Amino acid sequence: MKVYRDADIEAASGKGAGDENFPVGSFLIAPPLRPHVKAYYDFARGADDIGDDPDLDGEEKIRRLEAYRQVLHGEAKGLTKPEALRRSLLATGVPLERGSDLLRAFKQDARQDRYASLSELITYCEYSACPVGQFLLDLHGEDRALFPASDALCTSLQILNHLQDCSDDLRKIGRSYLPIRWLTEEGAAVEDVLADRASPELRKVFHRLLDVCDDLNRKAEELVGGLRSRRLAAESAVILRLAKRLHNRLRTGDPVAERVALSRTDFLAAGALGLWQGALMPRRAA
Missing domain, CATH: 1.10.600.10 (Farnesyl Diphosphate Synthase)
Incomplete structure (x- = not known):
């Protein structure tokens, strides 16, 4: 199984939940569910940062996003955010596609x-x-x-x-x-x-x-x-x-x-x- 490293895949935008227009995992969400919302947000934020990195060309963005998809679907390992979301989705019974569908959009942005x-x-x-x-x-x-x-x-x-x-x-x-x-x-x-x-x-x-x-x-x-x-x-x-x-x-x-x-x-x-x-x-x- 292929093993990735965060340092080779992640891109940083400096953005967080506080920069969003709309509440992310607010206090209105039931406390037991908030860690799952955070795992989803962290995954989406990480993938979006890759997709919007002006220093990466389209093919490199797609390569990194594909690494996210592989780890999310258990085909590879080693990336913190996709592994955290995979554990969350498997624990809650939410389809893995809720994460990989986002990656499809970010790959489209690269093309x-x-x-x-x-x-x-x-x-x-x-x-x-x-x-x-x-x-x-x-x-x-x-x-x-x-x-x-x-x-x-x-x-x-x-x-x-x-x-x-x-x-x-x-x-x-x-x-x-x-x-x-x-x-x-x-x-x-x-x-x-x-x-x-x-x-x-x-x-x-x-x-x-x-x-x-x-x-x-x-x-x-x-x-x-x-x-x-x-x-x-x-x-x-x-x-x-x-x-x-x-x-x-x-x-x-x-x-x-x-x-x-x-x-x-x-x-x-x-x-x-x-x-x-x-x-x-x-x-x-x-």
Whole structure:
């Protein structure tokens, strides 16, 4: 069996849970489940760091991500984060694919830096974002009939993050997630995100993507009321409210001119309302 070393595979971004837009393994998650959420987050963070390392070429990124996959699936050993997630998933009965599906998206990032259409972008999100929500549902033993609502929320979060980081993604790693077809239709170009401010044409593309997020957020409302776990319902309600707040900020702000981010007030308000909603809404019968 092949043995890898962390030092030969890992890449460091310096990012942690505190840098995320949305709560990661917050106190709302039941204490016995938090170590499993942390194992999943650490794995995803490590793989994402490899995928976004500007000093690695595409083939080297794919090689390292494949090492992650091999260790996760027990075909190799020696990497701390994939081994920790493998133990967690085997212990909880969550499919290993919840981890390796993420790797598929990060490998795609190493090969592809433009997206022709919204459909192509949504397909990417099915692997880059949706496995996270599916992991949480499986971890809590929730009904997989809720996957579509969870996928909607995760896809919305991913697109909002792409809009938030559109300038940095192109400037630092040469990547754009804005649909080329929409850019062409509105008379804009990928490189427009490198200007001092968003042009009217580029803003039309932003608004079209925000319209998509609006629809996805409405679909995601089904998730909160459908969950049996009050803790997970509260966590989901908080995240959905934060998504809506970031959506509204991106509607009026300009992510090309400055970073559009959530404030402490946003987090406090969404937290309070999410806790209330999760605690008081009727739950599905177990």
